Amino acid sequence: MTVQINRVDGGRVDRGQRIGFTFDGVRYEGHPGDTLASALMANGVRLLGRSFKYHRPRGVLAFGSEEPNALVELRRGGRQEPNTRATVAELFDGLEARSQNRFPTLRHDLLSVNDLFSRFLTAGFYYKTFMWPRAFWERVYEPMIRRAAGLGSVSLEDDPDAYDKGFLHCDLLVIGAGPAGLMAALTAARAGVRVILADEDFEPGGRLLAETHVIGDQPGADWAGQVLDELAALDNVRLMPRSTVIGAFDHGVYGAVERVADHLPAPASGTPRQIFWRIYAQRAVLCAGATERPIAFANNDRPGVMLGGAVRAYANRMAAVPDRRVAVFTNNDDGHRTAADLIAKGIEVPCVIDTRADAPAVAGTDLFAGAQVIGTRGRLGLRAMTLRLADGSTRQIDCGALAVSGGWNPNVQLTCHQRGRPQWDDAIAAFVPGDTLPAGLRVAGAAAGRMSTHGALESGAGAARAALADLGHATVAPDLPRAEDAPVRLQPFWHVRGARGRAWLDFQNDVTVKDVTLAHQENYVSVEHLKRYTTLGMATDQGKTSNLGGLAVMAELTGKSIPETGTTIFRPPYTPVSFGALAGRSVGRAFHPVRETPSHTWATEQGAVFTEVGDWLRAQWFARPGETHWRQTVDREVLQTRRSVGVCDVTTLGKIDVQGADAAAFLNRIYANGFAKLPVGRVRYGLMLREDGIAYDDGTAARLAEDHFVVTTTTANAVLVFRRMEFARQCLWPDLDVQLVSTTESWAQFAVAGPKSRALLEKIVDDVDLSNDAFPFMACAEVTVCGGCRARLFRISFSGELAYEIAVPTRYGDAMIRALMQAGEEFDVVPYGTEALGVMRIEKGHAAGNELNGTTTALNLGLGRMVSKKKDCIGNTLSERDGLNAPDALRLVGLKPLDPGDPVAAGAHLMAEAGPVDAGHDQGYVTSAAYSPVLQTPIGLAYLKDGAARMGEVMRLVNPLEGTEVRVTVVSPHFVDPDGGRQRA
Amino acid sequence: MHDLIPLSPLGGAAPQVDMFDGLQIREVTDRALASVAARLGHEAVCQGTLRALIGADLPGPGQSVEGSVQGLSYAAFWTAPETWMIDADHGAHELLAQDLAQALGASASVTEQTDGWCRFDLEGARVCDLLERLCAVDVRMMGQGGVTRTALHHIGGYLWCQAPGRRFVVLGSRSSARSLHHALVETARSITG
Amino acid sequence: MIIHHPLLGPRDAQEFVYLGDASLIDRPDWQAEDAAGAFHDYLYLRDNPAGLHRELWFHEQGDRSWLVVTRDTTTHEITSVELARDVARARGRSR
Structure with missing residues (x-):
């Protein structure tokens, strides 16, 4: 246990409670209200990590989510989390943190040798080195670079926590709960509209918690607390601490990540770790504050060199200081505040170094006006610095920390998420929001360049009132409490010249002034190129502290102004978002919804193996004890069905109820073949084309009444066909009287196929003559089954056998399959799955998705004559194009290997028996292949040029991927029962 | 049975x-559902017939109504232009769609939706x-x-x-x-x- | 994006499926002399404006209405939303 040597008085941490945590295995203590960064600081730990490229020792630079340096690994196992900013990691009891990107230890990192070779690792080094020998790239260089330059690591275990998604709606979304945000929220809340106030910190209040400002007659933090109490008591306000709005999307949609349990060892049972909210906001006010920027000078990256506002925030809010002796380096008045606040805390401030020759004096310390810091010393942390005074002389000053202020940049990121560009404001030497903001968004407070507390309060109230006025709500101007209104006094100053040593601009990516200079020399002068070439502004902090410094240096080099140089585009997310939050609950088995067939429970009992067909789970086959290979099972299911009778759940096929006076006329235009004359009580096979003449989907339409059809689609296209039919109904022929309803889910439907299917169904169906004369092939009827349950019966066949499909209301589906199996026992009934279904349809030569593959026409399918020329239907005009009707057009054929031991592979290509094997001599390709247990040979369906005229030809079937070549005979695609006698029996 | x-x-x-x-x-x-879509040109007949059947005026977009006729309660909600879902007790109305279709005749297309x-x-x-x-x-x-x-x-x-x-x-x-x-x-x- | 459905008010674009140019409503007459050419143009030729674009969206997770949405392709601003059926009738489509 160590003593909290850098803990000072005051602050908002709860000294009454102690929290134990470890960093690199060493145990420390902090208090509730601490972040990992502030607790380590209080314990005197300055060294937190190693830099990305040079492995330089690094400590905390900033206070909040902008932190570039202090990236750590938290927790263990499935919850291990790399690259977390210590500055936003809320302390909890038992928190385990580790430094990263070092070996073997943080203090003795072997790869710090990189720093000695820094002249070889400058901007774009990876484009220039590791080029030779070429073969080394993948095997040697890349793994080596990845190991050396990686940040944290992951455990590769599953994350045990759940992440939620959610949707919120509000009239006004206020982003940020500093003085501007609080005032905006209060103004809107009092007007009674729905308000969401989101703040990324665990304690709302923004800089009011970090400053010693007074609002009215009370400390700023107390005023914030009072406002928050009032807001919390209102039903129309949702306070969302620990919630970062990460993006502004179209039409008032915002993304926000709420860290529900990041501050706990583990989420409470069942509750999520984080929630990704989609917020629909009528209006929004961005009150995201501002981020301080450093000044680049030689060796400005040592632990102990920090942003001034951050030092002040740690001292005032967290009661922690980086050292007992802290100097200040500034180009503006804000640095003087840091000095004053530190002195008030009893910290020794040896001097304030101000780049301005006319800098105002600071009480209680020496001022070096017109001076600059030209170097620092200290191996693992700052010990001393060297100044160059106004007269050119140098002086060395001992100090353990240096608070640097280069001015503040408004946090304009969200204003740019829809390609808005910020504009330059000379008064604060920073970019402020431009004219083109996301629709409905306003900006207030420091984010808008209003840097004083008064400016924040006033603009927050004003933005809320303007937003509410847009929405038609009158508001009363709130009484603004009195608050400081100091002007920004600043001399733009970006980097110290004429000193030896590298001066860092981007701490996270190890980009120095020299790297920008090199990029400029090599003509990477566009800011977007500069970013990619040097990596300036990339990674977890997205350049929040570094972008402007880099731009300023580039501007100097090109002789342009900063606004002329421009900025890179800010894109979501504002801060890093975990994959867990993006995935939500769509992980593992819940990745997508599952659709179960009505016989699912029964099939599970039968030991079915299931396969995914879209979202559906379908039984693929039903293995029996003793069967050791799926082919055994499938062969048995096929043979038994063709010998006696088989049952298969076909509920997944799309079913669309088509009704209306013009239902027949409508289907006549949807299908390529005619439907107008289909009699009631009959079913017809139908082929749908795309408007370009390519086959789209097939199925059947059963006419239950003059004005009522039931259309089936393939399982895969059910949704798409319905959508297209609605398009035709609403957009093409709006005055046809036709109504469409999807009824896929309403009916449990089973195929009953095989020579004994009639005998089986005669036991199930009530009082209907199923003889061939009374109920012939392609008949349909509404019937009852099992003593009165309403049902639909269709005599259709996919297998080529005598077959029926029987449909009952879905709730009876389970009972129906059991009844069918029981009734079929005497006929040796067998359940079959999708695999046997596929084998039988290939044996029969029926086309399926493999044949309707988006490139083939009715002609290719051998169904060319089906396309009616006498009517208008989708696709018939363009199906007549010459290119689709060439004399040697592909035709569907069957293939059999000469040697039944040879395989037929789907995707293999057909070549003439002799001659070259190349694309130029390609004759066609296999779409479906199976082993036919009936023919006891592999078979295939294929598209072959002019195939109908090539029956009996011997060809080579080549599969260059597998290196196989098999001799096959071209045969009819109808391997089984080509004249259709069985299905008509 | x-x-x-x-x-x-x-x-x-x-x-x-x-x-x-x-x-x-x-x-x-224990609820029965059927969708009812008015046929072109028969909207008024369809709505009038349904009003008598369920004891309430059909609702507009985004709305539902409740009604009762002869001690049986019904509800209807809007699903699409000129289309409603009718909700009734399953015990009393297992054949809701058939009954509605019979009453509405050619003025509407009725589809069973219960399951x-x-x-x-x-x-x-x-x-x-x-x-x-x-x-x-x-x-x-x-x-x-x-x-x-x-x-x-x-x-x-x-x-x-x-x-x-x-x-x-x-x-x-x-x-x-x-x-x-x-x-x-x-x-x-x-x-x- | 938010699409203001003429019947159902503001709805998230995630509920919709996008098809494309609203000119797909203007399907040519199959019996016209130049039907093949007209269908070719109908199917394959589209304007790709940087600016206002009339386009078809289907409210799949809603009331199954096809809508004609006028959207500025450079800003995503939506200036009008109509029921496609009304648009089709206004353009002379009937039976």
């Missing part, structure tokens, strides 16, 4: 109930907290009788407000009942911890 035993969408012989602190999730299987859907009734003080984690609907602003189609955790269905802030009906595609139930229960645990 036939001897086929019905299963609930969740696969049980009886509907399932899940209780949480401030929230009850109840599977409902197209699974239904969960959600009730309790936490119901809005639950729904805002599952769908994009502004549930806190939904008024009495409001109905909207939406997707709950990627599963399409209807959300029907029967008591603002307290009682909602979710209708989801029946084949996804288990996935929908899983999402409801997981989310209920998430909010009630």
Whole structure:
């Protein structure tokens, strides 16, 4: 246990409670209200990590989510989390943190040798080195670079926590709960509209918690607390601490990540770790504050060199200081505040170094006006610095920390998420929001360049009132409490010249002034190129502290102004978002919804193996004890069905109820073949084309009444066909009287196929003559089954056998399959799955998705004559194009290997028996292949040029991927029962 | 009477109930549903006939109505232009679609929907907290009788407000009942911890 | 994006499926002399404006209405939303 040597008085941490945590295995203590960064600081730990490229020792630079340096690994196992900013990691009891990107230890990192070779690792080094020998790239260089330059690591275990998604709606979304945000929220809340106030910190209040400002007659933090109490008591306000709005999307949609349990060892049972909210906001006010920027000078990256506002925030809010002796380096008045606040805390401030020759004096310390810091010393942390005074002389000053202020940049990121560009404001030497903001968004407070507390309060109230006025709500101007209104006094100053040593601009990516200079020399002068070439502004902090410094240096080099140089585009997310939050609950088995067939429970009992067909789970086959290979099972299911009778759940096929006076006329235009004359009580096979003449989907339409059809689609296209039919109904022929309803889910439907299917169904169906004369092939009827349950019966066949499909209301589906199996026992009934279904349809030569593959026409399918020329239907005009009707057009054929031991592979290509094997001599390709247990040979369906005229030809079937070549005979695609006698029996 | 035993969408012989602190999730299987779409040019006849059948005027977009005729209660909600879903007691109206079709004749297209859907009734003080984690609907602003189609955790269905802030009906595609139930229960645990 | 459905009010674009140019409503007459050419143009020729674009969206997770949405392709601003059926009738489509 160590003593909290850098803990000072005051602050908002709860000294009454102690929290134990470890960093690199060493145990420390902090208090509730601490972040990992502030607790380590209080314990005197300055060294937190190693830099990305040079492995330089690094400590905390900033206070909040902008932190570039202090990236750590938290927790263990499935919850291990790399690259977390210590500055936003809320302390909890038992928190385990580790430094990263070092070996073997943080203090003795072997790869710090990189720093000695820094002249070889400058901007774009990876484009220039590791080029030779070429073969080394993948095997040697890349793994080596990845190991050396990686940040944290992951455990590769599953994350045990759940992440939620959610949707919120509000009239006004206020982003940020500093003085501007609080005032905006209060103004809107009092007007009674729905308000969401989101703040990324665990304690709302923004800089009011970090400053010693007074609002009215009370400390700023107390005023914030009072406002928050009032807001919390209102039903129309949702306070969302620990919630970062990460993006502004179209039409008032915002993304926000709420860290529900990041501050706990583990989420409470069942509750999520984080929630990704989609917020629909009528209006929004961005009150995201501002981020301080450093000044680049030689060796400005040592632990102990920090942003001034951050030092002040740690001292005032967290009661922690980086050292007992802290100097200040500034180009503006804000640095003087840091000095004053530190002195008030009893910290020794040896001097304030101000780049301005006319800098105002600071009480209680020496001022070096017109001076600059030209170097620092200290191996693992700052010990001393060297100044160059106004007269050119140098002086060395001992100090353990240096608070640097280069001015503040408004946090304009969200204003740019829809390609808005910020504009330059000379008064604060920073970019402020431009004219083109996301629709409905306003900006207030420091984010808008209003840097004083008064400016924040006033603009927050004003933005809320303007937003509410847009929405038609009158508001009363709130009484603004009195608050400081100091002007920004600043001399733009970006980097110290004429000193030896590298001066860092981007701490996270190890980009120095020299790297920008090199990029400029090599003509990477566009800011977007500069970013990619040097990596300036990339990674977890997205350049929040570094972008402007880099731009300023580039501007100097090109002789342009900063606004002329421009900025890179800010894109979501504002801060890093975990994959867990993006995935939500769509992980593992819940990745997508599952659709179960009505016989699912029964099939599970039968030991079915299931396969995914879209979202559906379908039984693929039903293995029996003793069967050791799926082919055994499938062969048995096929043979038994063709010998006696088989049952298969076909509920997944799309079913669309088509009704209306013009239902027949409508289907006549949807299908390529005619439907107008289909009699009631009959079913017809139908082929749908795309408007370009390519086959789209097939199925059947059963006419239950003059004005009522039931259309089936393939399982895969059910949704798409319905959508297209609605398009035709609403957009093409709006005055046809036709109504469409999807009824896929309403009916449990089973195929009953095989020579004994009639005998089986005669036991199930009530009082209907199923003889061939009374109920012939392609008949349909509404019937009852099992003593009165309403049902639909269709005599259709996919297998080529005598077959029926029987449909009952879905709730009876389970009972129906059991009844069918029981009734079929005497006929040796067998359940079959999708695999046997596929084998039988290939044996029969029926086309399926493999044949309707988006490139083939009715002609290719051998169904060319089906396309009616006498009517208008989708696709018939363009199906007549010459290119689709060439004399040697592909035709569907069957293939059999000469040697039944040879395989037929789907995707293999057909070549003439002799001659070259190349694309130029390609004759066609296999779409479906199976082993036919009936023919006891592999078979295939294929598209072959002019195939109908090539029956009996011997060809080579080549599969260059597998290196196989098999001799096959071209045969009819109808391997089984080509004249259709069985299905008509 | 036939001897086929019905299963609930969740696969049980009886509907399932899940209780949480401030929230009850109840599977409902005793309602019959049929959709009615007025045919072109017959809108007035269709609406008039239905008014007599269910004892209420048909609602407009996003709304539902309740009615009763001869002691039997009905509800209807709007699903699409000139299209409504009619809801009735399953025991009294297992053949709801047939009955409606007979009464409406050529003025409307009627389709049986009873088994197209699974239904969960959600009730309790936490119901809005639950729904805002599952769908994009502004549930806190939904008024009495409001109905909207939406997707709950990627599963399409209807959300029907029967008591603002307290009682909602979710209708989801029946084949996804288990996935929908899983999402409801997981989310209920998430909010009630 | 938010699409203001003429019947159902503001709805998240996630509920919709996008098809494309609203000119797909203007399906040519199959019996016209130049039907093949007209269908070719109908199917394959589209304007790709940087600016206002009339386009078809299907409210799949809603009331199954096809809508004609006028959207500025450079800003995503939506200036009008109509029921496609009304648009089709106004353009002379009938039976």
